[in-house]
Amino acid sequence: MIETLKFVAFLLLKIVVITHVLLGAVAYTVWLERKLIGRMQNRWGPTRVGPFGLLQPIADGVKFILKEDMLPPGVNKPLFVLAPLLAVALGLTSLAVIPFGETVSQLGKLGALQISGFVRADGSIMDPGVGLLIILAVTSIGVYGIALAGWSSNSKYSLLGSLRASAQMVSYELSLGLSLVGVIMLSGSLSLRQIVDAQAGPFWHWNVFVGLQFIAFFIYLTAAYAETNRIPFDLPEAETELVAGYHTEYSAMKFAMFFMAEYANMFTASCVATLLFFGGWHSPLEGLVKYSLPPLLAALEPVFWFAAKIFVFIFVYIWIRGTLPRFRYDQLMAFGWKVLLPLAIANIVVTSLYVAWRTV
Amino acid sequence: MLHQALFFLIAAMCVAGAINLLLQRHPIHSALSLIVVMGSLALLYLLLGAEFVAMIQLIVYAGAIMVLFVFVIMLLNAGEEEHTRGSRMALWFGAPAVAAIVGMVVYVLTSNSTTLREVHLGAWASTTHDVAMPLFREYLLPFEVTSILILIAILGAVVLARREH
Numbered sequence: 001m002i003e004t005l006k007f008v009a010f011l012l013l014k015i016v017v018i019t020h021v022l023l024g025a026v027a028y029t030v031w032l033e034r035k036l037i038g039r040m041q042n043r044w045g046p047t048r049v050g051p052f053g054l055l056q057p058i059a060d061g062v063k064f065i066l067k068e069d070m071l072p073p074g075v076n077k078p079l080f081v082l083a084p085l086l087a088v089a090l091g092l093t094s095l096a097v098i099p100f101g102e103t104v105s106q107l108g109k110l111g112a113l114q115i116s117g118f119v120r121a122d123g124s125i126m127d128p129g130v131g132l133l134i135i136l137a138v139t140s141i142g143v144y145g146i147a148l149a150g151w152s153s154n155s156k157y158s159l160l161g162s163l164r165a166s167a168q169m170v171s172y173e174l175s176l177g178l179s180l181v182g183v184i185m186l187s188g189s190l191s192l193r194q195i196v197d198a199q200a201g202p203f204w205h206w207n208v209f210v211g212l213q214f215i216a217f218f219i220y221l222t223a224a225y226a227e228t229n230r231i232p233f234d235l236p237e238a239e240t241e242l243v244a245g246y247h248t249e250y251s252a253m254k255f256a257m258f259f260m261a262e263y264a265n266m267f268t269a270s271c272v273a274t275l276l277f278f279g280g281w282h283s284p285l286e287g288l289v290k291y292s293l294p295p296l297l298a299a300l301e302p303v304f305w306f307a308a309k310i311f312v313f314i315f316v317y318i319w320i321r322g323t324l325p326r327f328r329y330d331q332l333m334a335f336g337w338k339v340l341l342p343l344a345i346a347n348i349v350v351t352s353l354y355v356a357w358r359t360v
Numbered sequence: 361m362l363h364q365a366l367f368f369l370i371a372a373m374c375v376a377g378a379i380n381l382l383l384q385r386h387p388i389h390s391a392l393s394l395i396v397v398m399g400s401l402a403l404l405y406l407l408l409g410a411e412f413v414a415m416i417q418l419i420v421y422a423g424a425i426m427v428l429f430v431f432v433i434m435l436l437n438a439g440e441e442e443h444t445r446g447s448r449m450a451l452w453f454g455a456p457a458v459a460a461i462v463g464m465v466v467y468v469l470t471s472n473s474t475t476l477r478e479v480h481l482g483a484w485a486s487t488t489h490d491v492a493m494p495l496f497r498e499y500l501l502p503f504e505v506t507s508i509l510i511l512i513a514i515l516g517a518v519v520l521a522r523r524e525h
Contacts, residue, residue, distance in 0.1 A: 079388070129487055133415035140423025144395070144430070151388065151434045159434065166431045170424065177419075190412075190488055 015096075015115055022095055026263040027057035033318045040322035067252035072153070075249065079152035084250065084257035087145025091264035094138045097131040098271045099193050101281045101302035113281075113303060117193065131192040132184070135272060136177055139227060143169045145261060146229075146236065150246040161245025164329065165236035168226055171336040172233075176223035178344035182216045182351035183207050183276045196280030203284040208277040211354045216347050217277045219340050221316075224269035226336065228262060230317060232324040235332060270313035274306060281306040367407055374400035385440045387433045391426060398422040412488045 031046065031053065038045025046053030071077065101113030103125060112119050117127040128134060143166055150162020184190060186207060187198035199206050208217045226233040237245030247258045274280060281302030293301060327335070377396035384390045398421040405414035469476065495503055 079392075128411070130411045130415050133412070133419065137415050137418035137423060140419050140427070141399075143423075143427050147427070147430055147434065148392075151430075159437075163431070163434060166427055166434070170427055170431070173424075 011115075018095060018115055019092060022092065022264065022267060023260070025267065026260055027061065029263050029266070029314055030060070030259075031057050032314070033321070036315070036318045037322050040319075061256075064253050064256040069253060070251045072155075072249050074154045076152040076154065079148050080249075081254075083145050083149035083152060084254045084261075086148065087142065087261035088257040088264070090138050090142040090145060091261035091268070094135045094268045094271075095264075097128055097134045097192060098268070098275070099125075099127060099131075099196065099280070100271075100306045102299070104296070104299040114193070125193060127191055127193045130190045132180065132190045132195070132272075132276075135268065136173075136180075139176075139265075139268070140173055142261075142265065145258075146246050149250070149258070153246075153249040155249050157243045157248045158246050161236045161238075161242045161248070164242075165229060165246055168229075168233065168235065168332060168336075171333060172223040172226035172340070175219055175336060175340035175344045176227060178341070178348060179216045179219035179223060180272075180276060181344075181348050182211070182213055185348075185351055185355050186210060186213070192275050192280075196275055196282070199279040200282055200286065202286055202288050203279065206277065206279040206282075212347065212350055213277065215343065216351075217273070219344050219347065220273060220277070222340060223336075224273065225317075225320070226332070228265045228269055230262075230266065231321040232327050233332060234326060235329055238326060266314065266317055267310065270310045270317075273313055274309040278309050363407065367404070370400050370403045370407065374404070387438045387441065388430065391429045391433055394429070395422050395426045398426060410486050412486070412491050 034056070035045040035053070046056040049055040049059045071080070096115045099112070099114035099117055103113065103119055103123070104111040112125045112127070114125070114127055116131075117125050120126055146165040146169075147162045150158040150160075150165070153159070183195065187195045189195055189198070195207075203209070207213050225231075229236050235245075236242075237247065242248070247255055250258060283301070283305050292298075374397055377393045377400060381390050381393035381397065384393060398417065402414045402417040402422065405411075405417060
């Protein structure tokens with residue numbers, strides 16, 4: 001009994017810590033984005049609150065909490081409240097299956113660096129056998145947050161925004177799912193941990209350099225940008241046409257929840273790209289350079305590599321936002337269905353031939 | 361113990377969602393209740409250890425199909441439906457029909473209880489591998505033929521959509 005309680009308490013602690021790390025990263029990604037976009041546009045970005053504007057996220061958070069929580073007349077109240085909750089909850093759910101390192105052996109059964117991973121008695125790690133599918137499922141359900149927000153707002157801009165969002169996410173989900181099939185075939189597993197283990201070794205073992213998987217990576221990255229509604233695919237909230245799209249009628253913390261959900265989804269997309277294509281937590285020079293670290297640092301070293309790769313992807317997100325203009329709606333649909341989808345299917349055919357050739 | 365508690369919780373959620381689907385007057389509310397039903401079915405599969413089927417249930421039904429439902433309802437901006445004479449008639453015929461079907465299922469299950477096999481909650485852990493092996497070996501032909509069936513449905517939809525031009 002005591003053992004069970006201890007297990008549950010540790011598990012809860014792990015969830016709380018990891019969620020807070022993510023939320024902190026989300027807050028500071030907003031800061032980083034404003035800073036970088038500022039530099040790309042030859043201005044400074046936030047500078048007033050704290051050194052380099054570093055306290056800006058905290059000021060923003062306080063402002064979001066203190067603002068009046070408006071409930072416009074004519075909205076469908078239960079769904080209007082449910083929509084941001086759904087968006088942020090689903091945005092954080094995928095975090096449960098993402099592995100970000102091996103084990104910290106000092107922590108015993110819960111030492112696996114993954115919320116839903118547990119260390120077996122022999123030291124190996126048990127994690128969900130369909131981890132990748134869980135992420136895809138959560139992503140596909142994530143549409144409802146945006147769809148319901150637009151519909152329940154009872155406003156034409158919101159409705160148009162959410163219609164665009166649903167159509168876009170359903171269209172790009174196909175290419176997103178199909179682009180990952182090649183990697184699944186190469187590693188022969190849907191468990192994220194096994195997919196990463198299959199890429200152990202120096203950087204040329206990473207899936208992105210195997211076969212023609214860099215094409216799959218390109219498809220995945222493009223589809224992921226569309227799934228997270230980021231520039232150049234941010235039509236659901238196109239300011240020039242739709243005011244703010246699906247969250248036009250939202251204010252204060254409810255608006256902040258959509259914001260958090262969008263950035264949490266960016267992190268999930270970056271995590272999947274890192275795990276599936278860039279060797280997860282493995283160092284790029286693994287096995288080439290020998291060095292020894294104290295035990296705890298050695299256990300946390302993979303986390304460093306994982307975080308570094310995530311940072312690169314977040315940086316690319318921001319870089320692309322500073323570079324590319326928004327697609328037109330018909331271009332978006334034509335690109336998704338006529339370019340990405342056939343390319344993804346061709347990639348599956350080529351990869352299955354490669355896998356067959358490799359096994360013969 | 362925990363399995364039983366979870367089963368009854370999820371089953372209650374599933375039934376409540378199904379009843380709410382019928383009681384709600386607004387199409388969006390009904391569609392959302394159906395999503396709850398699909399989601400709880402996925403959880404029941406998960407409870408049986410069928411993780412792959414559970415996730416496919418979520419991706420295909422709760423994700424893809426229901427998103428299209430919600431999308432169409434939003435696009436048409438369908439309002440609250442009124443109870444017509446037809447829907448009252450459906451109630452009069454529907455309620456006894458449901459009772460008859462439930463009675464029949466219970467009768468068949470109880471009368472065959474000796475020949476039917478039991479599945480314990482959480483005892484049957486089926487991996488993706490277990491699903492894939494029979495699907496791509498013994499049942500390869502039916503599986504591929506089904507995909508042609510779906511292709512025909514897609515072509516039919518395209519033909520219907522293009523007729524106006």
